[in-house]
Amino acid sequence: MKENVLDVLVYLFENYMADDIDPPEDHESLQTELRQAGFGQGEISKAFDWLEGLTALQGSDKLQKLKHPTALRIYTDEEMDRIDVECRGLLMYLEEAGVLDQHSRELVIDRIMALDAEEVDSDVVKWVVLMVLFNQPGQEAAYAWMEDFVFEENFGQLH
Numbered sequence: 001m002k003e004n005v006l007d008v009l010v011y012l013f014e015n016y017m018a019d020d021i022d023p024p025e026d027h028e029s030l031q032t033e034l035r036q037a038g039f040g041q042g043e044i045s046k047a048f049d050w051l052e053g054l055t056a057l058q059g060s061d062k063l064q065k066l067k068h069p070t071a072l073r074i075y076t077d078e079e080m081d082r083i084d085v086e087c088r089g090l091l092m093y094l095e096e097a098g099v100l101d102q103h104s105r106e107l108v109i110d111r112i113m114a115l116d117a118e119e120v121d122s123d124v125v126k127w128v129v130l131m132v133l134f135n136q137p138g139q140e141a142a143y144a145w146m147e148d149f150v151f152e153e154n155f156g157q158l159h
Contacts, residue, residue, distance in 0.1 A: 004043060005046045005050060005115055006115060009131060011037060031044050049114075050111065054131070054135055057110055058107065071102065075088065082112065082117075087121065091125065104132055
């Protein structure tokens, strides 16, 4: 089974975060559970690093300077290589719809880049947006909208 960091993050999200279930108190118990679920230690460690990076970035002053309403986002070459036109369009749509603001958009872009995945598709972007919004206080309405957006499309594909 070829698992990646996003698979570990989605597992954690679906089993703990989304249902407000407290994970085991220590990292070792949680790592054991994840290994028993079939995830490799390397991917588990990267997922924990990803979550710690999200927490650290949310509290930093770096993104607080993004409150200028007429600012234009220019993607770096590395970001454009990883985040294709469709995904950048999705981010723009979510920002224009009020689901993301400049701060949360930057968190999403940073966390997409931190996945270190070769391919990023719109499903990856949706999950990252969902996880970022879940971890931001005051974003309950945007999170609820995004949750419907993610799960309604996924359910529609099953039929």
